[in-house]
Amino acid sequence: MKGRLLKKTPRVVVAMSGGVDSTVAAYLLKKEGFEVIGITLKVWSDSCMHRSAEKCCGPDAINDARNMAALIGIPHYVLDEADYFEKEVISYFINEYSLGRTPNPCVKCNEKVKFGRLWARVQSWDVDYISTGHYAVVENQDNNPRLKKAKDKTRDQSYFLFSLSPSQLSRMITPLGNLEKKEVRAIAKEAGLKVWNKEESREICFVPGKNYMEFIKEKTALVKRLSGPILNEEGMIIGKHQGIENYTVGQRKGLPGGQGQPLYVIDIDPQSKSIRAGGLKSLYKTHCFASQAHWIEKEIESPRQVTVKLRYNYPEVNAVLTLLEKDRFRLDFETPQPGISPGQAAVCYDGEIVLGGGWIERQGL
Structure with a gap:
């Protein structure tokens, strides 16, 4: 009973992707005196893991996260969230394109997976906070959380966190918010963390080879994609497309030539399955x-x-x-x-x- 009355060391789960940012986040929190637990979310099904070996949460990334956790001296676990990720992020990604919209899966992943599902999974571990390698600043005074830009404006990721609820923000720690990327790499190098110079990926983590259209085609192989007309600004048919999911507003690729000026996608109508193309001024x-x-x-x-x-x-x-x-x-x-x-x-x-x-x-x- 006496032990329970002592002040508990704050326990924080760090979502570790195997990259330098989340590794340094875990390292800094351990140095500050937190009880740190490393978690890597496996968001790929076993049948897809071979294609994503080097991607976030692929086999190589999981191994890097596990090895860095060992160097830091913290426990590390892998949680399989492939089904949930498929439901909340990948399905959203594909559905948005089918509706003529351009999705932002990173925002959804933060809201639904990293700061939603992960928290639900670790509540029984008596965890106080969740931390990531995001470049953003979270301030929490009097249970009134505030989200601010990172010090490193070239890396600022506050944009991706705008949809988090007050309760999600209030249990979030962002150790990199007041650091620049070069400082983060220097900290990792000095600490002997071998991922200090690991190349980072800025592409969508679940799309192999940056080709999201091939990814969508594979995922929707059993779904009949409808072709439709490509119209000019006057509404005249100037071509035909093989699915509106192949287009986004502002795109030039995939539009017919011979129109006297470069064409851009200026509108996508999911009801008529039509693409409207026009000049730069119309964008x-x-x-x-x-x-x-x-x-x-x-x-x-x-x-x-x-x-x-x-x-x-x-x-x-x-x-x-x-x-x-x-x-x-x-x-x-x-x-x-x-x-x-x-x-x-x-x-x-x-x-x-x-x-x-x-x-x-x-x-x-």
Whole structure:
């Protein structure tokens, strides 16, 4: 009984992918005095593991995570979440393309898997926190969590975390938020962690060889994909496509030539299975709408000036945010923006602070 009254050392689970970032996160937390447990989520079925040997959570990555955990001096476990990942992330990814939208699986994975399912799996372990190698800052004062950009703006991943709930953020630790990538590699090298110079992958972790269309075709082999027309801006048929899942707004590849100018996908209509193609000027939009709004910061003023990212590798732009009914909002851009893709996340910022965001809607033509 006496032992139970002593202050418990905080216990944290670190999601280890086998890369330098999550390895250093685990190392730093161990140095700070946390009781650290390394976890690697296996998100591939056994039949697919051979194709993903070097990918996140493939066999090589699992071995790297296990070896780094041993060097750090922490226990390491592998949790099989292949079925759940297939249901919550891969199915979403394929379905979004079938609806003419461009998905963002990393946001869904963070919300549903890393900070959702993983927490549910480890609650019985008396765990206090979950940590990852994300470059972002989470502050938690008086049970009022705040998400902020990382110190290293070239690596900032706060965009991918906008949909996390207050309870998810409140149990999250991000040791790399105030470090630059070069500092992280230096820490790993000095500590003798052999992944210090491991090359990182910026592609979708579950798509072999960066070819997401081949991945979709394989996953939907039993589903009859419908062809449809490619239309110009006047609505005239100028070609034919073999499935709208092969296209995304802003794309040039796969469009017919001989139109007197380079063509870009400017709209995808999932109802008519048609692709609308037009010139570069038609890609630029003055505004967009987003739905399924999720606000981390409460009592958002409307309208208000914000900066917004319309996709991860997109620079922030100035906009006016106006809240609408039913968890929707409108963004009016200071200058017209190109290639706004339905299905991508629009994440709003006030300086360093992530206000929240939502999912870009199709406006049609």
